[in-house]
Amino acid sequence: MQAASKWSKIADGNVVLEFIDVTLRGCAQVMFQNNPLTGLLFFAAIFVGAFAEGLPAVAFGSVLGTAVATFTGIHLKDRKSWKAGLYGYNGCLVGVALPTFLEATPILWLCIILGSVVSVIVTICIADILKTWKVAALTAPFVLVTWTMFLASYAFGGMNITTLPVPNLPHDLIAHNSNLFDGIHWLDGTFYGISEVFLFSSVIGSVLLLAGLAVSSLWAAVFAFCGSLLAILVATVLQAEHSNINNGLYAFSAVLTAIALGSTFNKPSWRVLIYTLIGVIFTVFVQGALNTVLAPVGIPTLTMPFVLASWLFLVPNKDVMPAHRQ
Numbered sequence: 001m002q003a004a005s006k007w008s009k010i011a012d013g014n015v016v017l018e019f020i021d022v023t024l025r026g027c028a029q030v031m032f033q034n035n036p037l038t039g040l041l042f043f044a045a046i047f048v049g050a051f052a053e054g055l056p057a058v059a060f061g062s063v064l065g066t067a068v069a070t071f072t073g074i075h076l077k078d079r080k081s082w083k084a085g086l087y088g089y090n091g092c093l094v095g096v097a098l099p100t101f102l103e104a105t106p107i108l109w110l111c112i113i114l115g116s117v118v119s120v121i122v123t124i125c126i127a128d129i130l131k132t133w134k135v136a137a138l139t140a141p142f143v144l145v146t147w148t149m150f151l152a153s154y155a156f157g158g159m160n161i162t163t164l165p166v167p168n169l170p171h172d173l174i175a176h177n178s179n180l181f182d183g184i185h186w187l188d189g190t191f192y193g194i195s196e197v198f199l200f201s202s203v204i205g206s207v208l209l210l211a212g213l214a215v216s217s218l219w220a221a222v223f224a225f226c227g228s229l230l231a232i233l234v235a236t237v238l239q240a241e242h243s244n245i246n247n248g249l250y251a252f253s254a255v256l257t258a259i260a261l262g263s264t265f266n267k268p269s270w271r272v273l274i275y276t277l278i279g280v281i282f283t284v285f286v287q288g289a290l291n292t293v294l295a296p297v298g299i300p301t302l303t304m305p306f307v308l309a310s311w312l313f314l315v316p317n318k319d320v321m322p323a324h325r326q
Helices: 002-012 013-031 036-052 057-073 077-084 089-101 106-133 141-155 185-196 204-216 219-236 242-246 252-264 270-297 304-314
Strands: none
Touching: 002 013, 002 036, 002 057, 013 036, 013 057, 013 077, 013 089, 013 204, 036 057, 036 185, 036 204, 057 077, 057 089, 057 106, 089 141, 106 141, 141 304, 185 204, 185 219, 185 242, 185 252, 204 219, 219 242, 219 252, 219 270, 252 270, 252 304, 270 304
16 A cells, blocks of 8 residues: 555656556556556556467557547546546557457557547546436447447448458357256356456456456455356356357456446445346346347447446445445
């Protein structure tokens, strides 16, 4: 704590260090943490995962997106939110997502810059709309901006698609599993569910992300891991496609839901734990529903399942939780 306080004082006295500090906090805020060391570990995790998957543009995109969004918000009225990194995290995710699904061309980097700037504007817009219900924008700005650019990529020859899902009409999934749990990679899948928040699958990256969470909040790390494990269990019982389960694609939104409901907007307790478990289970259903809705247009759900589930659970939070923390 003393080291963190000392760093804050040093950063406040230097414009460059302050910008670096806020940029690091912006990355940390992807998982609701206001801690520069957490952000540094998160960036390290992104670099490990991106280079392991042969996508270095994702690593550099995350830094560019966070820095651009942070710079965009530097002159806004709400200085407190800016210093906490709350204008940077959506830009971070934009910088991760675009190079994951689109070819790294000069136009892509311009799209990351534009998308990161717009993510700040959309954050303010959604926050103003939701302030009546005292609910945060969460990662909705990232999702809306990135969806727009993904859909636009089908219309523009300068935005080259690499790994966007192939458009496909909804259809029943035929399960051929004599034993529900055959072929489920529990440990790897749980870790991948954590790293897929940043759109990569890496056990080492996930360990770094958990370490980053633990540095700021041990409860956040516990809820992240348990949320991922529970989501995999629920998806397995529901007989989702095993490859998607093993790659953490049914767990990453649940991880964010678990952190949000379990340790960010509520103080951990038995009542909060039960509420969070219900929220995580419902997030898996929302994931499946959005997978079906978006299949015909060929774009990924990103973190929208988390956004929708969390909004639905956070609006009545003050009525459900006797010791509700705003």
